[in-house]
Amino acid sequence: MSQLILILGIIGLIWLYILFKRKPAKKEKVSLEMVRCDTCGVNIPKSEAIGSEELWFCSEEHRT
Numbered sequence: 001m002s003q004l005i006l007i008l009g010i011i012g013l014i015w016l017y018i019l020f021k022r023k024p025a026k027k028e029k030v031s032l033e034m035v036r037c038d039t040c041g042v043n044i045p046k047s048e049a050i051g052s053e054e055l056w057f058c059s060e061e062h063r064t
C-alpha cells in the first residue's frame, strides 16, 4: 500500500513539474500584447517595441 502512495506522489510531482514548465510559455503569449508607436501610430508587438510603460516606439528613429 505504501508503494502505491509513493507512485501517486511521484506522478503528482511530475504533473506539478509539467505545469510549472508550461507557465513561462503562457507568459510569452501575454508579451505579444500590442502597443502603439507614439510617433507614427503603428501597432506593434510589445516585445518588438522600444520604450517604457507609458511611451512606445516602433523603431529607434521614432524614439528621438
Ligand SMILES: [Zn+2]
Residues within 6 Å of the ligand: 037, 038, 039, 040, 041, 042, 057, 058, 059, 062
Ligand atoms: Zn513609429
